[in-house]
Amino acid sequence: MKIQMLDLSEQYISMKDEINTKLDEVMSSSRFILGENVKKLESDIARFSNVHYGVGVGNGSDAIHIALQAAGVGEGDEVITSTFTFFATGGAIARANATPVFVDIDPTTFNIDPEKLEAAITSKTKAIIPVHLYGQMADMEAIKEIASKYDLVVIEDAAQAIGAKQNGKTVGELGTAATYSFFPTKNLGAYGDGGMIVTDNEELAENARVIRVHGSKPKYHHHVLGYNSRLDELQAAILNVKFPYLDKWSAARRERANYYTQNLNDKLNGVVTTPIEKEGNYHVYHQYTLRVPNRDDLQVYLKEKGIATMIYYPIPLHMQPVFSSLGYSEGDLPHAEKAAKEALSLPMYPELEKEKQDYVIDKIVEFYQQQ
Known part of the structure; x- marks a missing residue:
């Protein structure tokens, strides 16, 4: 697929x-x-x-x-x-x-x-x-x-x-x-x-x-x-x-995000960290982004199975060469630097079918079961 x-x-x-x-x-x-x-x-x-x-x-x-x-x-x-x-x-x-x-x-x-x-x-x-x-x-x-x-x-x-x-x-x-x-x-x-x-x-x-x-x-x-x-x-x-159509699409994104979250949490029991929607917020899930161990290996594995993923973002701005004159060093902003090594975004759009979501979920589970 x-x-x-x-x-x-x-x-x-x-x-x-x-x-x-x-x-x-x-x-x-x-x-x-x-x-x-x-x-x-x-x-x-x-x-x-x-x-x-x-x-x-x-x-x-x-x-x-x-x-x-x-x-x-x-x-x-x-x-x-x-x-x-x-x-x-x-x-x-x-x-x-x-x-x-x-x-x-x-x-x-x-x-x-x-x-x-x-x-x-x-x-x-x-x-x-x-x-x-x-x-x-x-x-x-x-x-x-x-x-x-x-x-x-x-x-x-x-x-x-x-x-x-x-x-x-x-x-x-x-x-x-x-x-x-x-x-x-x-x-x-x-x-x-x-x-x-x-x-x-x-x-x-x-x-x-x-x-x-x-x-x-x-x-x-x-x-x-x-x-x-x-x-x-x-x-x-x-x-x-x-x-x-925007409100309808936002609702559809939320439905798909909830489906990912429920199934990944049920099947992996905390191995990956699913998105957290803060109380009072209405998240519109432009991206559905996980924190995962062995992020780069997982991305390669999913690509081999035909699943596209993206890393948003691999280098925090304070570590970008163009901003080197500002004087930041590695370790200055540790939470962002850690996120850059762990964040992985899964396929997400309003028309995404459950069959495809199930395939994505199954392949993520499969990867971690082999670890």
């Missing part, structure tokens, strides 16, 4: 006619940049996030970068974030001419540990970027309390967590702003790149709109240095078709 990490073909087939009709409308309109589809998506995603403003941009990485600049973060500032995340989080801070400050994670959730934040704050600290990794929100109540104490901006990196909730609040309404990615593999994915900033801060939203069009307002008048980073109409049209 061959099992992919993600199969987008079935999803496309189920809405092919809707998507093609929308794309034909865009092509016929000849309006391809910042048109009605982008406006509708911005409005709908903002409302979904319980905030007033959405700003569509070129991709999720730009969303973080532009949100930081729009919030006034720049040269000489420090921005605290998790070391255990995709490179875009740290890269966006550096591209905003600020200095990334990496802290360790809560080993039970893989998210930034709020208890490590205050020790990392200096007179130069301007913002915190909590990353809602794998689809579960970081501890926003604790993070907000610390941010308020030190008057810090909070930008939620929600690239993997659209639709996630915490104590009845959704991603986007708990920080100064939040950023989404619409990369094709995301829970709400386009058929190319795309991203969005959502916020209740009118000034930040307006700044972001200006920055995404070369810092121009009015046209051809440039008071700030911006970028060419706009969500295009074709991608927005596709996302407008897909967006009404």
Whole structure:
């Protein structure tokens, strides 16, 4: 049996006619940049996030970068974030001419540990970027309390967590702003790149709109240095078709995650550590990520059996060569370094059949029975 990490073909087939009709409308309109589809998506995603403003941009990485600049973060500032995340989080801070400050994670959730934040704050600290990794929100109540104490901006990196909730609040309404990615593999994915900033801060939203069009307002008048980073109409049209299905897809992901968890726990009795959903959280399982012994050998074994897996992420950001000048050493952030050696993500998507899940589970059990 061959099992992919993600199969987008079935999803496309189920809405092919809707998507093609929308794309034909865009092509016929000849309006391809910042048109009605982008406006509708911005409005709908903002409302979904319980905030007033959405700003569509070129991709999720730009969303973080532009949100930081729009919030006034720049040269000489420090921005605290998790070391255990995709490179875009740290890269966006550096591209905003600020200095990334990496802290360790809560080993039970893989998210930034709020208890490590205050020790990392200096007179130069301007913002915190909590990353809602794998689809579960970081501890926003604790993070907000610390941010308020030190008057810090909070930008939620929600690239993997659209639709996630915490104590009845959704991603986007708990920080100064939040950023989404619409990369094709995301829970709400386009058929190319795309991203969005959502916020209740009118000034930040307006700044972001200006920055995404070369810092121009009015046209051809440039008071700030911006970028060419706009969500295009074709991608927005596709996302407008897909967006009404998001809640259904999130529920399906949760069902599949629960099936994995129940069966792996029953059959392996704690040999692997299944994801922990913190009380009050609504996890949307962008990834279903285990902690496992002999991770690399297990990955090879599953590949031989036709099962795709992924390691998110093999090198924490504080150990990346590009950030070597920051002065971190191996052992500085031990929980993240340990997670980088143990984390393994299994196939996860809303259409994943139980037959395939059973095969994945059986092969994991088989591997450890041979140890």
